[in-house]
Amino acid sequence: MSKPSSRSPFGWSNRGGTVTVIEAPVARSYRRRAVIAFWVTLGVIGLLAATVASHYLHPVLGALLGGVIGALLGAVVFALIAAWPVLRVFWHWLPEIGLGLAGVYGWIAVMQSTPLWASLLIVALFVGLPAAIGPSRRRVMALIWCLVVRHRLRLCFAAFIATNRHGSLPLILPARPTPAGERVWVWLRPGLSLRDLEQDGQVQKLAVACWANEVRVMRASRRYAALIRVDITRREPLAGKVVSPLPDYVPTDVPVNAPTSPGMPPVGLDLPDVPDGPVIAPADTPRPRRPRNNPTTTASPNGFDPSDYA
Structure with a gap:
């Protein structure tokens, strides 16, 4: 305003x-x-x-x-x-406009081809089934968060991130859900760089504005420095418990005297030769060095003298 x-x-x-x-x-x-x-x-x-x-x-x-x-x-x-x-x-509002047009024209098409009770039943099934099934509900919520994050990033760039002298904001590209949150691609305009987003706590401000736990900003292309990637973390997917099927493959009816593999190390070793106390190594005595020019050494017939390498 x-x-x-x-x-x-x-x-x-x-x-x-x-x-x-x-x-x-x-x-x-x-x-x-x-x-x-x-x-x-x-x-x-x-x-x-x-x-x-x-x-x-x-x-x-x-x-x-x-x-x-x-x-x-x-x-x-x-x-x-x-x-x-x-x-x-x-x-910026293209996905919402597309969904709105699809909903309006879809409702008109259903109303023209079916009676009212059938139209209401189709809409109830179309809306109720994804809301009742857990995986589909989480998928729909992840897509909704992608739409919300695009608008939050645009407000962040307009509010507290420096723009160029023309006032042009970066172009917010499509977003997609990830196991930890959302990933958004952004095309920076001339006058902005990745360093502008990393300094002065801008990343923390982005996390606060996007209602997230953490935000990481990095380059998305080796060729174009203007194309960056914003990873928004809302949850820790590795912190949850994962049900592993490996214990189901371990047999439970193994006899006590079952043979073991010869490659397994023996159990219960008894080493009486190993002393209990610490072993003190004797002091090393220096070896006498052989003199370089030994008159008693006889040269080999082919001219090789071993004392030269002593």
């Missing part, structure tokens, strides 16, 4: 104030980019189209046709760039 401002093109009046969907600096920045992109597209595409059209038409008609084509494509580029902040909002 921003201060009242009559210059914001993306807001509505609420008791004399303005509640903006897109911040005014962000809207102005994207509008400036859209104008630049329009003129660049008009010049480049118009020139290329006029050159090609001049080979088939009169040069004046070719120039006019090229200008029209460049203006149309420039208008499309201008509209996409200027509307990108709003399109980004739709991107």
